Amino acid sequence: MLKKLGFDVRRVLAIVIRYLTVDKRDIGAITQYFYWPTMDLVMWGIAGYWMVETTPSSRGMVTAIILAQAFWNTALRGSFGTSLALMEEIWSQNLLNVFATPLRVREWLAAACVTACIRGTIPFLVVSFVAYFLFGANVLTVGWFIIPFVILMLMSSWWIGLVAAWFIISFGRQVAVLIWALGWFFGTFCGLWGPVSILPRALQYVAWSLPMTYVFESLRALILNQPVFLSYLVIAFVLNLLYLSITIYVFRVLFNYSRSRGFTRLM
Amino acid sequence: MSTKTVMFVKNLTKIYQPSLFNRLFGKEKPFVAVDGISFELKEGEILGLLGPNGSGKTTTIHMLLGVLSKSSGDINYFGKDFSRLRSEIMAKVAFASTYVRFPGNMTVAENLDVYGRLYGLTGHDRAERVKHCLQAFGMWEYRNRYASALSAGQMTRSVIAKAFLARPRVVLLDEPTASLDPEIAAVVRNFVLEQQREHGVSMLFTSHNMAEVEEVCDRLLVMKRGVIIANNTPQKLAESISTAHVELMVSSGAKALSDYLTEKKYAVEWQEHFVKFSVQEQQIARVLSDIAQRGIEYSQISIDKPTLEDYFLHVARGRGNA
Numbered sequence: 279m280l281k282k283l284g285f286d287v288r289r290v291l292a293i294v295i296r297y298l299t300v301d302k303r304d305i306g307a308i309t310q311y312f313y314w315p316t317m318d319l320v321m322w323g324i325a326g327y328w329m330v331e332t333t334p335s336s337r338g339m340v341t342a343i344i345l346a347q348a349f350w351n352t353a354l355r356g357s358f359g360t361s362l363a364l365m366e367e368i369w370s371q372n373l374l375n376v377f378a379t380p381l382r383v384r385e386w387l388a389a390a391c392v393t394a395c396i397r398g399t400i401p402f403l404v405v406s407f408v409a410y411f412l413f414g415a416n417v418l419t420v421g422w423f424i425i426p427f428v429i430l431m432l433m434s435s436w437w438i439g440l441v442a443a444w445f446i447i448s449f450g451r452q453v454a455v456l457i458w459a460l461g462w463f464f465g466t467f468c469g470l471w472g473p474v475s476i477l478p479r480a481l482q483y484v485a486w487s488l489p490m491t492y493v494f495e496s497l498r499a500l501i502l503n504q505p506v507f508l509s510y511l512v513i514a515f516v517l518n519l520l521y522l523s524i525t526i527y528v529f530r531v532l533f534n535y536s537r538s539r540g541f542t543r544l545m
Numbered sequence: 546m547s548t549k550t551v552m553f554v555k556n557l558t559k560i561y562q563p564s565l566f567n568r569l570f571g572k573e574k575p576f577v578a579v580d581g582i583s584f585e586l587k588e589g590e591i592l593g594l595l596g597p598n599g600s601g602k603t604t605t606i607h608m609l610l611g612v613l614s615k616s617s618g619d620i621n622y623f624g625k626d627f628s629r630l631r632s633e634i635m636a637k638v639a640f641a642s643t644y645v646r647f648p649g650n651m652t653v654a655e656n657l658d659v660y661g662r663l664y665g666l667t668g669h670d671r672a673e674r675v676k677h678c679l680q681a682f683g684m685w686e687y688r689n690r691y692a693s694a695l696s697a698g699q700m701t702r703s704v705i706a707k708a709f710l711a712r713p714r715v716v717l718l719d720e721p722t723a724s725l726d727p728e729i730a731a732v733v734r735n736f737v738l739e740q741q742r743e744h745g746v747s748m749l750f751t752s753h754n755m756a757e758v759e760e761v762c763d764r765l766l767v768m769k770r771g772v773i774i775a776n777n778t779p780q781k782l783a784e785s786i787s788t789a790h791v792e793l794m795v796s797s798g799a800k801a802l803s804d805y806l807t808e809k810k811y812a813v814e815w816q817e818h819f820v821k822f823s824v825q826e827q828q829i830a831r832v833l834s835d836i837a838q839r840g841i842e843y844s845q846i847s848i849d850k851p852t853l854e855d856y857f858l859h860v861a862r863g864r865g866n867a
Contacts, residue, residue: 286665289662289665291662293659293663296651299651300651303650304650366648370648370649371645371646372647374645375647375704375707376663377611379635379660379663379664380632380636380665381663540607540613542607
């Protein structure tokens with residue numbers, strides 16, 4: 279069936295193997311899997327501990343922030359995974375080589391998304407483990423919601439990574455910094471560190487347009503024993519699909535534009 | 546070499562448009578890199594693509610690989626339209642260049658394994674092919690070395706090994722021996738000729754080494770400023786240049802010879818008793834007769850007929866029929 283859709287699974291797998299082989303021995307990749315997610319969590323965990331000591335009633339709020347870090351790292355590290363996949367080809371001057379093969383753009387995109395899943399899920403597991411053992415915040419307290427939350431975060435990671443990939447395929451290595459900048463840009467406005475209601479009015483519109491916001495609002499509701507709206511998950515899914523479709527379309531347009539000007543200028 | 550055409554190119558054109566910003570402010574004009582070229586590649590043929598830097602060779606190769614989109618024209622492989630069936634066609638077309646690299650944090654074998662997978666090789670066959678191709682280029686002992694630790698020559702050999710991994714029917718080789726020492730370059734040339742002879746592989750070959758081009762290529766396309774200005778065998782192209790180089794070891798009458806050559810306005814180079822001058826091939830007999838009549842004696846003579854290098858220099862210096 280995938281072959282009929284123009285996907286050769288072997289080629290997708292080849293690209294995934296290529297990225298994971300690099301991850302095994304790249305200190306930068308290892309820090310993305312373990313170090314930075316843990317540091318994120320420990321930082322918030324320490325601040326949270328202090329808040330709980332001074333204001334015991336804030337325990338639920340602190341737990342929500344800590345667990346939100348676990349889910350956010352899935353989207354953030356996953357998005358780096360997608361955009362870094364493209365950047366790695368440019369850094370290693372391999373872009374021309376890899377696309378001078380039967381590989382289709384859609385197969386590369388599929389491989390980048392699979393890679394993002396791996397690069398997003400491992401930090402999630404690491405952070406969940408650290409959150410439980412250091413701060414007693416158990417990600418399993420959200421019950422079966424853990425599955426849609428992780429899936430929605432991974433979907434978000436794909437389109438956030440692809441937004442960064444737009445710039446990389448257009449301007450090459452000089453815009454590498456956007457890989458990290460864009461991830462944090464979206465993180466700032468998606469209700470990660472507090473409910474949307476505390477944001478200024480204009481930013482609330484921005485927040486409700488981001489699928490991650492619905493996950494974090496649902497997460498807070500679960501932890502604080504408030505009603506959870508299933509419609510939030512549906513909205514997050516639809517928004518993810520919409521953004522994913524747009525980002526894939528724009529990426530393909532920019533890829534073709536870049537192909538018309540030559541890939542060598544990117545390297 | 547069979548008469549079957551494996552690649553057919555018609556009116557292929559590449560025009561680089563200025564960026565939107567430059568277009569709006571009129572800072573840059575469109576640049577025609579390849580201007581309506583047409584040619585074909587036969588099964589089992591090695592076709593050389595020659596031309597000075599900036600003549601459009603690499604642009605042409607990149608369009609033939611689909612990594613650079615064409616502005617107009619048609620590319621056909623095996624009778625199929627390349628713009629519609631690129632992925633299917635590329636399973637049988639491979640590429641190597643001195644100017645591309647492998648990811649440095651993967652070993653040579655890992656890189657080739659990934660490319661083997663991209664070309665659809667499976668399991669045992671992939672492992673066998675990786676071994677065979679690395680052995681052919683003397684790279685098997687370096688298979689576990691990171692690509693970042695390879696010398697330029699070792700990297701090029703690995704990239705060429707990659708090109709032959711999946712038993713391609715057409716291989717595009719962009720200056721494959723540019724970074725190799727003469728001994729290894731000879732290994733590559735022999736491998737290329739063996740692939741042609743034994744497996745009927747067709748190749749498009751660019752190089753700045755004229756002796757190599759003469760040795761390897763059955764036919765040459767010469768490009769200049771984006772157009773093909775010649776399409777012939779290396780021998781015929783060399784013969785199209787009529788300038789020969791004559792070298793004499795003068796025993797007596799050096800002054801008289803110098804005066805004669807100056808009078809005739811030949812390009813002359815003296816080195817002690819040796820004089821070297823260039824003359825039209827059909828005039829050699831008359832010049833030698835004139836020299837004898839003037840009582841000039843020489844004890845050695847060598848006459849170099851025009852070579853492909855002369856032809857290339859002739860084209861590069863702007864005297865070609867562009």
